[in-house]
Amino acid sequence: MARLSLKAKKELALNLITALEQAYPDLEKTLNYRDAWELLVGGILGAQTTDEQVNRVTAILFIDYPTVYDFAAASLEQITEAIRTVGLYRNKAKFLYGSAKIIVEKYDGIVPQSREELLGLPGVGPKVASLVRGDYYQIPAIVVDTHCGRISQLLGLANKTDPHSIELELMKVLPQADWIRWGHFMVTHGREYCKARCRNCLACPLADLCQYPQRKTVQKRLITARQQNQENGCF
Ligand code: SF4
Numbered sequence: 692m693a694r695l696s697l698k699a700k701k702e703l704a705l706n707l708i709t710a711l712e713q714a715y716p717d718l719e720k721t722l723n724y725r726d727a728w729e730l731l732v733g734g735i736l737g738a739q740t741t742d743e744q745v746n747r748v749t750a751i752l753f754i755d756y757p758t759v760y761d762f763a764a765a766s767l768e769q770i771t772e773a774i775r776t777v778g779l780y781r782n783k784a785k786f787l788y789g790s791a792k793i794i795v796e797k798y799d800g801i802v803p804q805s806r807e808e809l810l811g812l813p814g815v816g817p818k819v820a821s822l823v824r825g826d827y828y829q830i831p832a833i834v835v836d837t838h839c840g841r842i843s844q845l846l847g848l849a850n851k852t853d854p855h856s857i858e859l860e861l862m863k864v865l866p867q868a869d870w871i872r873w874g875h876f877m878v879t880h881g882r883e884y885c886k887a888r889c890r891n892c893l894a895c896p897l898a899d900l901c902q903y904p905q906r907k908t909v910q911k912r913l914i915t916a917r918q919q920n921q922e923n924g925c926f
Contacts, residue, residue, distance in 0.1 A: 705866070730826060734822045831871060884896070
């Protein structure tokens with residue numbers, strides 16, 4: 692299937708946003724947090740872990756350590772113990788401990804807003820930096836996690852494979868006003884219809900716009916599935 696021109700991608704993006712608004716009128720954020728530090732903690736803990744599991748852990752963690760100062764004053768062992776039910780907890784504890792120390796000592800306890808400063812914190816990559824900048828500080832940014840990268844490619848808006856390049860591609864085609872919610876749309880859509888191992892293209896509300904079902908091999912399978920009424924078929 693031929694790649695879309697920039698103009699075609701921009702048009703597609705607008706139509707997709709309309710369809711996503713209709714499909715998910717009550718789009719909700721999936722991490723629980725009260726301030727930028729708690730969102731940063733949730734973002735760091737979220738690597739290779741579900742948001743549900745992060746929320747379960749932070750519900751207790753933020754009671755025991757209510758501010759960034761409490762994290763900075765704790766020992767690494769205490770933080771490690773407090774998050775031990777999360778995957779990769781030893782590394783994540785080092786990241787939280789290191790980030791808290793830097794934020795307290797260098798930024799007077801305030802999570803920085805600039806991408807460069809955020810990327811200078813342990814455990815903070817482009818995804819977490821965009822998450823904090825967009826969701827907390829409301830600075831236009833696109834969070835490209837595995838859902839967002841994979842589905843944006845299938846939809847036809849992105850061709851690159853690494854998250855930062857995909858983010859730059861999306862910035863060229865999505866209206867800036869939609870950057871922040873695009874990542875949330877993709878996470879929700881990935882859960883509802885477009886799972887990594889089972890894309891439910893037959894029921895997907897984006898199927899008429901998405902470029903993936905237009906691939907010849909997929910079209911053949913879709914026609915067969917429709918004829919057989921395999922509504923839960925995977926593509
Ligand atoms: S049509 Fe299929 S591939 Fe495209 S977004 Fe929907 S489920 Fe994913």
